Amino acid sequence: MDKMGEAQLRSALRQKTKQELLDIWVGNKRHEWPDGAFDVIKEELAAKGIKPPAQKNLEESMLKGRDYRKDVGQPFFAVSQKKLALMAFFTWGFYEIYWFYRNWKFLKEKHDFKVSPLARGIFGPLFCYSLFKIVRDYSDQHQAGADMKAGALAACYILMIVTYKLPSPFDLISSFSFIPLLTVQRVINNLGQRLSPQAQVDGRFNGWNIFGIVIGSFLWVLVILGIIFPETGK
Incomplete structure (x- = not known):
């Protein structure tokens, strides 16, 4: 100091x-x-x-309620920030459901959480603060030095999602709701490097990923055309 x-x-x-x-x-x-x-x-x-x-x-x-210090290998869902951003954007948020699902699935399988990962994935915004706080506590217990404000990130995530109620084109702000998740993912990936250096972060795009991006791109083209030429839909 x-x-x-x-x-x-x-x-x-x-x-x-x-x-x-x-x-x-x-x-x-x-x-x-x-x-x-x-x-x-x-x-x-x-x-x-x-x-x-x-x-x-x-x-x-x-320790804040639970002890996360046991060796479980790679913690949480290890995906690159680039892949998370692209998949969330082009799948119109559906990849975010999968992201929440995978992280809650890890907690259920490795730390005996009595939750339904699928339900927590579908209703991700309702449980985002809980997950973000767990990631922060996990990092603290492993002394990974994460400076993550779980409450602020959760508030930002929820606010960005509810912008879908705004008039067009401002409702498209909700398509960027994945941005707060990137900070959480950075902490998760840093934890993985610390606890399981041999583990690989998933940055590859498989066939299903590419399929989702193609379909999402087509939808984005339609949306952009609708904004540029609003009369064509009448």
């Missing part, structure tokens, strides 16, 4: 009450704070005349 960062941290900590500082110290959630932050917190406690109490075990402090 540089001197400016340390000064800003000290200033922020001095605004906190003794109890708030103690809660931070005892909680020991070091993954939520910059390097060296707990040294500063210890000094601030001492300056307030408080002897720092025992802290929670570092590993325990990182």
